[in-house]
Amino acid sequence: MTIDPSTLTARTASEQLSRGDFSARELVEAYLTRAHERNGTLNAYLEIFDDAVIAAEEIDKRRESGEKLSPLAGIPIAVKDNILIKGKIASSASKMLEHYHATYDASVIEKLKQAGAIIVGRTNMDEFAMGGSTENSAYGPTKNPHDHARVAGGSSGGSAAAVADNIALLALGSDTGGSIRQPAAFCGVVGMKPSYGRVSRYGLMAMASSLDQIGPFAKTVEDAELLYRTIIGSDGRDSTTVDPVRVPAHSRHSPQTIGVPRTFIEKGVHPEIAQSFERTLEELTNRGYSVVPIDLPNVQHALAVYYVLMPAEVSTNLARFDGVRYGLHVDGGDLLTDYVQTRGRGFGREVKRRIILGTYVLSSGYYDAYYGKACAIRRVIRKDFEDAFAKVDAIVLPTTPSPAFSLGEKTSDPLTMYLEDVFTVPANIAELPALSVPMGTTKTGLPLGFQVIAPYFAEDTLFTVAKDVYGN
Amino acid sequence: MQKSISHEDVVRLAELARIELSPDEAGALEDDLRSILAYVSELSTLTQFEGSDRTYTNNTLRADGDPHTKGEYTGALLAEAPKSDRDYVAVKQIITKRHDH
Numbered sequence: 001m002t003i004d005p006s007t008l009t010a011r012t013a014s015e016q017l018s019r020g021d022f023s024a025r026e027l028v029e030a031y032l033t034r035a036h037e038r039n040g041t042l043n044a045y046l047e048i049f050d051d052a053v054i055a056a057e058e059i060d061k062r063r064e065s066g067e068k069l070s071p072l073a074g075i076p077i078a079v080k081d082n083i084l085i086k087g088k089i090a091s092s093a094s095k096m097l098e099h100y101h102a103t104y105d106a107s108v109i110e111k112l113k114q115a116g117a118i119i120v121g122r123t124n125m126d127e128f129a130m131g132g133s134t135e136n137s138a139y140g141p142t143k144n145p146h147d148h149a150r151v152a153g154g155s156s157g158g159s160a161a162a163v164a165d166n167i168a169l170l171a172l173g174s175d176t177g178g179s180i181r182q183p184a185a186f187c188g189v190v191g192m193k194p195s196y197g198r199v200s201r202y203g204l205m206a207m208a209s210s211l212d213q214i215g216p217f218a219k220t221v222e223d224a225e226l227l228y229r230t231i232i233g234s235d236g237r238d239s240t241t242v243d244p245v246r247v248p249a250h251s252r253h254s255p256q257t258i259g260v261p262r263t264f265i266e267k268g269v270h271p272e273i274a275q276s277f278e279r280t281l282e283e284l285t286n287r288g289y290s291v292v293p294i295d296l297p298n299v300q301h302a303l304a305v306y307y308v309l310m311p312a313e314v315s316t317n318l319a320r321f322d323g324v325r326y327g328l329h330v331d332g333g334d335l336l337t338d339y340v341q342t343r344g345r346g347f348g349r350e351v352k353r354r355i356i357l358g359t360y361v362l363s364s365g366y367y368d369a370y371y372g373k374a375c376a377i378r379r380v381i382r383k384d385f386e387d388a389f390a391k392v393d394a395i396v397l398p399t400t401p402s403p404a405f406s407l408g409e410k411t412s413d414p415l416t417m418y419l420e421d422v423f424t425v426p427a428n429i430a431e432l433p434a435l436s437v438p439m440g441t442t443k444t445g446l447p448l449g450f451q452v453i454a455p456y457f458a459e460d461t462l463f464t465v466a467k468d469v470y471g472n
Numbered sequence: 473m474q475k476s477i478s479h480e481d482v483v484r485l486a487e488l489a490r491i492e493l494s495p496d497e498a499g500a501l502e503d504d505l506r507s508i509l510a511y512v513s514e515l516s517t518l519t520q521f522e523g524s525d526r527t528y529t530n531n532t533l534r535a536d537g538d539p540h541t542k543g544e545y546t547g548a549l550l551a552e553a554p555k556s557d558r559d560y561v562a563v564k565q566i567i568t569k570r571h572d573h
Contacts, residue, residue, distance in 0.1 A: 100552060101551070101552060103545065103548045103549055103552060197528060197529060236532060236534070239529065239530075239531060239532035240529050242528045242529060246528045247528055298518070301514060301515060301518065304511060304512040304514050304515050305515065307508060307511070307512050308512050308515070315489060319490075322490070323554060324553070324554070324561060324563055325549075325552070325553055325561055326549075326552040326553060326554075327552075327554075328554075329554030329555065334564060334566075335563065335564040335565075335566050336490075338564065339490040340487075340490050340491065340492045341492050343489075343490055343491045343492070344491050344492025344493065345492075347491065349497070349500075352491055352493070352497070352501070353501060353504055353505075355489050355491060356482070356485045356486060356489050356491065356501060356505070357505060357508060357509075359485045359488050359489045360477070360481070360485055360505065360509075363485070363488070369516065370512065370515075373515050373516065373518070374512075374515060376521045376523065377515055377518055377521075377523075378523075379521070379523025379524055379525060380518075380520065380521060380522065380523040381523075382523060382524045382526065383522065383523050383524035386524055386526070413507075414504050414507075414508065415504075415507050415508055415511055418508070418511075456526075
């Protein structure tokens with residue numbers, strides 16, 4: 001039978017594989033063919049793995065032998081280029097790692113392989129996950145599938161575009177300040193950042209370790225949930241993962257009350273986003289939810305906190321790229337000149353900007369004023385959320401203040417680009433799970449995202465509310 | 473919050489961060505840092521610090537002992553090193569012999 005990727009979801013494809021409507025090999029070939037046809041324009045993939053058919057044939061054999069397989073078995077999935085897949089290049093879209101081959105599988109990749117998912121390519125991103133448009137990739141920007149003159153969002157723009165354009169059924173991304181949710185909103189797909197500590201980052205290139213999380217992209221909420229359940233779990237190789245039994249349950253009832261931080265979202269939101277958002281709130285009310293205004297007194301400072309903490313952590317994490325153990329090496333005569341020239345040529349502008357900003361906020365005389373203060377205010381913001389969640393089961397707000405912007409529109413002024421993160425950063429700062437689900441489009445057809453934030457480790461609430469917004 | 477950043481500051485920070493910057497890059501960075509620091513300086517107006525210290529993470533240490541067979545990953549790791557010498561990553565000498573005495 002002919003396979004039409006635009007009509008499939010992971011769940012329906014999985015059912016059809018079990019029924020024998022098509023084989024995993026046929027399914028994967030259909031996606032690879034389509035990916036090759038469309039990637040020249042889209043630039044969602046940095047590399048398409050043609051050898052994925054071998055893994056697909058393996059799944060077919062196992063199925064033929066009568067083995068009971070996981071729902072992800074044979075499902076084509078795309079992986080962001082900062083997650084290690086043993087033997088494959090993992091470049092983080094940087095010249096620094098252009099020829100670097102991963103020497104081991106990330107924990108999430110081990111889990112995907114165990115479930116039989118078929119990794120069909122590594123996706124484009126902002127270099128080392130720093131950016132909100134994929135324009136900081138050393139290999140050219142990813143185009144928005146809904147309008148090729150616009151950005152796909154970032155930093156996980158390639159993963160979002162791949163799912164939106166039906167050249168992958170699912171994808172993994174990473175989210176430090178909105179890098180899954182914002183591109184999901186711009187491309188019209190579901191994107192989710194789990195609670196800090198839910199998913200192992202072993203094998204994820206560290207950007208800002210107190211904020212980074214890996215999470216799923218999918219066309220439906222239930223597909224996102226399926227991928228999420230495959231990758232979660234505590235891991236001895238990432239000491240920040242948390243055993244769920246240690247976390248007291250937030251509530252036993254299904255979500256009923258939804259809080260809207262009115263003051264926070266009253267300014268600077270695109271009118272069509274404001275309209276769609278209000279319409280979605282009405283739908284939730286009609287479905288029996290009680291929608292109430294809430295106050296998050298310090299949340300407007302989350303972005304400033306983020307742009308201190310994140311660069312500080314970036315500057316330390318990226319110190320490892322020194323041209324000695326792996327990656328680019330520029331020979332400069334002596335060891336110090338090797339370092340300086342390797343990093344000068346290997347890193348792009350945004351990466352250098354953040355490393356140097358981080359070096360500044362951590363330097364003697366400025367540490368307390370910037371880093372120390374940001375850490376203190378982070379705790380205040382976390383408490384604001386805890387107080388709010390004593391009254392409501394979920395908090396909702398638009399994922400982004402505006403729909404996908406034009407390529408090149410925000411590249412000259414870093415601060416304008418940073419302000420794009422204003423609604424996504426608070427969940428990272430407070431370590432909370434958050435999900436973006438489509439809420440219609442602008443008149444010109446650009447997708448818009450509705451964001452749900454739940455209490456710590458209450459991801460189930462996200463899925464319940466998101467399904468009520470978007471169906472399954 | 474603090475005095476504004478100078479050109480010399482940018483040059484010094486680049487040295488500390490071990491990053492070579494072209495004069496163009498240093499100039500642009502000076503402007504960028506100034507506007508970013510002006511933005512984050514809103515934090516200095518905040519004085520109330522009643523926060524939450526909730527944390528569920530605990531320190532995880534691997535048990536003492538050999539995590540894997542010696543040399544098991546040496547080949548794969550060295551294949552990624554820009555320069556190697558037998559079973560080692562090659563690094564430039566940083567201490568040189570003095571010949572004057």
